[in-house]
Amino acid sequence: MSFPTVRNRRLRRTAALRSLVRETVLSADDFIYPIFVTHGEQIKEEIPSMPGVYHFSLDLLEEEIRDVVAAGIQSVLLFGIPEHKDAFGTSAYDANGIVQQAIRAVKKWAPELVVIADTCLCQFTDHGHCGIVHVHEATGAAEVDNDSSLDLLVQTAVSQAEAGADVIAPSNMMDGFVLAIRDGLDDAGFGDVPILSYSVKYASSYYGPFRDAAHSAPQFGDRKTYQMDPANVREALREAESDIAEGADMLMVKPALAYMDVIRLLKDRYNLPVAAYNVSAEYSMVKAAAANGWIDERAIVLETLTGMKRAGADLIITYHAKDAARWLRGDG
Template sequence: MAFPIVRHRRLRQSAAMRNLMRETVLTANDFIYPIFVTYGTNIREEIGSMPGVYHLSMDLLEAEIRDIVSLGIQAIMLFGVPDHKDAEGSSAYDPNGIVQEATRAIKGWAPELIVMADTCLCQFTDHGHCGVVHVHEATGTAVVDNDLSLALLVRTAVSQAEAGADVIAPSNMMDGFVAAIRDGLDEAGFTHIPILSYSVKYASSFYGPFREAAHSTPQFGDRKTYQMDPANSREALREAESDVVEGADMLMVKPALAYLDVVRQLKESFDLPVVAYNVSGEYSMVKAASANGWIDEKNVVLETLTGMKRAGADMIITYHAKDASRWLRGEE
């Protein structure tokens, strides 16, 4: 049947009717909020390219955590900015490193809050790459050594779990990283700790502001030999399938906005929860447009996050989480 018997507008006549018909519902339970912790005291330093996002020292972290909990946000993604970097990123797996120290403190302040620890070396290496760099003697070419990197990533994951992390979230994109970390966690007695794998992480141009925030810009070359080509989606399914076989508990697509087709593909292809990372560049574009009066920030953010969930995301990592949670509660 068609018009005039079928009139689609009948189900849009009022706010109450639209609420009844709504297919996708966004709540604070969907959000994971990224936090950047650094050394020092009395540091609440706004990141220039990410208005409203801060480097926080440990002495100011508790107030931030309590604000997050009060908004109904149930999970954070923890990133650390160390005071020491070296070729192997040893601060990443230091039992007294910034991520480990922050994790212990957060679990003391808010034991119910899920702490997800980003498991990578890029913030901790002096070269800014996500693994160990090996220089071939014959050619002088520097490459990220996949298998040598795995051992350090396992040490990092176990160290984070020992500090109290609830979820290990490896973002390094080394081949075999999920299997290596799963084995390492299990051997260390952490069989109950889930792995949120950055399964599909593209070599994206949307990461610029994050690299400022995490001080993780590569000092040479790029990450295209281990992060994915933005043109590929079948490859995303192969990457995700490998992680499923190796023991991942959740699968991530990063970035989100330009890759919602990939989010949908993972949702339809696997029975694990899918996480979308609404990355720094996506956040910064909205903030810049809003500051110029070109868009309504609240409505654009909520529409964007709803679109990610509609595409199939079960969870969304987003720097908008605090604002979005307030807006969903009716606060301005």
């Protein structure tokens, strides 16, 4: 059968019909909201390259958490800006570190909120890399040492779980990091704490504003030796398969917008939940265009997030979460 018998427009005729047959439904339940916490008092500083996103000191964080809960968002992802940085990122695994303090506070204010802890060293090292840096004896070149970094990452994950984190989200891209953290959590009595692994994390130019926010830009070189080449997709399968074998409970693709093919690939290939990280530059480009009146921010954001879900994302980490959640329920 063909036209004129088949008329695909019939099911698009009214808003109610379109809603009835809609294949992908975006919900506030899909969102994870990233928050940056820092030491000090009375600090709510907007990040210049990320309009509407702030650094919060703990005394002002509660209001933000209340706002997140009121928007209907069920999960936050915490990043910390420490007072002290050193070569080994010791503030990352300090029991009284900024992330650990924030976890305890958030679980007190909103026990039902799922608190995810980013588990990495880059914000806490003075060199800005995600592991321990060694100088190669023969060449004199500085390089990130994979295996010696794992122990510090385990200590960080365990300290975050002890503080009350519901989920550990390691983002360092060291080989074997999921297995090391899973064993460390299990040995410490946190066998029920799941791991949301940054399984497929590309060495992307879309991270620029985040590095401004987290004060985590590398002081030398780049992260291309441990984050993935943006040109590769089969490598993404190897990374995901390694993490699954090592005990990951959820997989992540980061960034999202330029890698929707990778999101779909993981969704089709594996049975674990897939998260997409709608990263800082993806957010900031929309904000800049909207500020200039070039786009309809609400329409663009909801279309973009729907596209990520349609591509296969079960969870979406996005700085748009509060706005998007309110738009979805008809506010504003």
